[in-house]
Amino acid sequence: MTSEKRIYLSPPHMGGSEQKYIKKAFDSNWISSVGPNIDAFEKSLGENLGIQHVAVLSSGTAAIHLALIILGVGPGDYVIVQGFTFSATVNPVVYLGATPVMVDSEPDTWNMDPGLLENAILDCMGKGSERRAQSSGHRHPEPCALSPQPRKPKAIIPVHLYGMPANMDKILAIARKYDIPVIEDAAEAIGSKYKNNPVGTFGEIGILSFNGNKTITTSGGGALVSDNAEHVRKARFLATQARDKFPHYQHSHIGYNYRMSNIIAGIGRGQMEVLEERVAARRANFEFYKKNLKGLKGVTLNEEPGREYYSNRWLTTILIDPHKSGTDREKVRLALEDQNIESRPLWKPMHFQPIFSSYPSYVSGVSEALFDMGLCLPSGSDLSSDDKERILDALLRCFK
Ligand SMILES: *Cc1c(COP(=O)(O)O)cnc(C)c1O
DSSP, rough: OOOOOBBBBSSOOOOOOHHHHHHHHHHHTTTSOOOOHHHHHHHHHHHHHHHHHEEEEOOOOHHHHHHHTTTTTTTTTEEEEESOGGGTTHHHHHTTOOOEEEOOTTTTTTOHHHHHHHHHHHTTOOOHEEEEEEEEHHOOOOOOOOOOOOOOOSSOOOBBBGGGGHHHHHHHHHHHHHTTTTEEOOOOOOEEEEETTTTTTSSSSEEOOOOOOOOOOSSSSSSESSSHHHHHHHHHHHTTTTTOOOSOOSSSSSSBBBBBOOOHHHHHHHHTTHHHHHHHHHHHHHHHHHHHHOOOOEEEOOOOTTEEEEOOOOSSSEEOOOOHHHOOOHHHHHHHOOOOOEEOOOOOOOGGTTTTTOEEEOOSSHHHHHHHHHEOOOOOOOOOOOHHHHHHHHHHHOOO
């Protein structure tokens, strides 16, 4: 063990003006769920993303939950989700009594595989066997156990995991072909771009997270964004207990308490002022690791697959091939831990999670291999050069 201070995976990093905005909220007594910080935070998010309508909410999970309700998801519906993700992508599907259908990743982006996506859609619609007959040679997963009542999935949720944009051209083309709305889970990807446009703005609805470990944080929070004014109006309505327009409290819908407070929005307002710097620092972390780990046998980093992809590099991740590197993911993690440095395995795919394993899934083995070999390295935007040298030292010793 070491007596040196702990280096965390992705700690909050305040910009400096957050407390000023919080103080303004106190001074004006805008303490609750309306106020100038909320308006300003929503406005700056909208401008940054180039999207018309934004509702800030209590969390990214709440935003996904509301997005699904707005798209009419209910009991018995199918929702196609990226299997390689954090559980918060999938949980809200189950809150609504719908069935998540999990789709594995493609090797380039680590995000939703468009080919498997189309297979999943066709199976849900009861047309899977037609396609299989047509396209011999393409490797198909085992047909999944879908219900005897074929129906079109109600939504598709790709994820921009670790900040890397998903292959949106192909995913959107398939979504359009079958006329299924896309909810983009951009929780990890504020600042990332696909073909020069911010992720979160390609689908019918996008969601963001401002949880403590994300690129910018409000301590906890999220947002639902859309160019459809009606979707965002509905999100606000549902997030504030679904009050009908009466002087008394009257309800004709089930509501939720999902709005962000004006205090919390003050933190977000301050964080927006440093968003670009935060993304630049995280991208610099990636470049540091790439430069210094280059040449290590059996170690690879996930490069941007082409000029269309611009990742915020929320977390830098490395793959450690146990057959080529002389070590493995877990040994490296423990060696870093021994130096008081936090690292973490990649997300364990949802189709391997005990709670989701009985749901249908389209699995190619890509995310399983990533989980087996992958490690998230410390990636905070406040890493000092001393911190980085300490991490590098500990890493390099693992490969001697
Ligand atoms: C963080 C995260 C969420 C959930 O956001 P919260 O604000 O923590 O509720 C959803 N999806 C992914 C991929 C995430 O990383």
